[in-house]
Amino acid sequence: MSERDARHKTSMQKLKRHVDEKVAQAKEQRGQLLVFTGNGKGKTTAAWGTVTRALGYGYRVGVVQFIKGLWECGERERLIDDENLQVAIMATGFTWDTQNRESDTRACQEVWREAERMLADESVYLVVLDEITYMLKFGYLDIDTVKRALKNRPPEQTVIVTGRNAHRDLVAMADTVTEMQETKHGFNAGLQARRGIDY
Template identity: 40%
Template sequence: MQIESPPTEKPYEKPDGERRGLVLVNTGDGKGKSTAAFGLAIRAHGRGKPVKVFQFMKVPTARFGEHRTFEKLGLPIQGLGDGFSWKSKDLEQSAQIAREGWEKARVAIMSGDYFLVVLDEVTYPLVYGWIALEQVQQVLRERPVHVHVVLTGRRCPQEIIDLADTVTEMKMIKHAFDQGIPAQRGIED
């Protein structure tokens, strides 16, 4: 490790642009995409801002760690999916559930009632063709000016990346799963 001297001067100038709602994307093969989005949701909620979290791959009855925490915090989270695609008994039904979920998310975004809307794992129904990319692009472009939207998931379409204001790619360096260690509650859920 190389030791560095801490900066003694501010390393940037404050932008002089207007504050507005942002489109943020967390993508890539590494861990932390949803976790980072949930952190933003908690940060905004802690400031008294209205937040809504939609999860496109989780079932409405899911009770993962984030659901339990958000419930305690009074932060709304809604599952819009039917689980992992490889567990689906009917992929057309999964696609229909995703389309119905997108309509709920679209209404929430366009209502202007929320400061932040999280579209967790939305890239999967996009890349599977279950939700029309053009519809998502249109909503992101036409949403009320104050609404921030975070999209998460692997393989985010380039069209969404191009439209976004901030894009973070989580890169996997190594993963416990590859070493034969199974997923663990509180870390992977």
């Protein structure tokens, strides 16, 4: 065995011991709160990937789309016929297009009632609150209302929160927080969003 191969083997043995120790320490089994935030692309895409994973095991899933619901969504189109998937969509689309605080608040509160129903249903394994961070930032939803629903959800239920500028209380509550960091984005150079890639 070469010196380089020997170093590699030693390094991999050390890594395996570390991983095995972490696996052995992970004993708790329960639903989780995941937050996908940051200015980079991919928060909603990651959430839909987890939806697909849960559906693949036959679990019931609820998705509430607070912003992009009126846009085409390839993942939603592909999965919508799955009997284990329920989707609720805020009827106004992008709030910067509507520019009407009163109607946006009303639409948000209406779809939030669907979210609360899902969050109280122990048969729903995964709930995605897509772009809910905007609703909190704009004041359409009260953070204490959202926190209460998250705290009181069934213990086996996992929730994914997506959107930029996640409220600090949600970050503090979360089990896992992933921040998508934008290094470069084609949109800033004039590239249009591409069907089947960006939506």
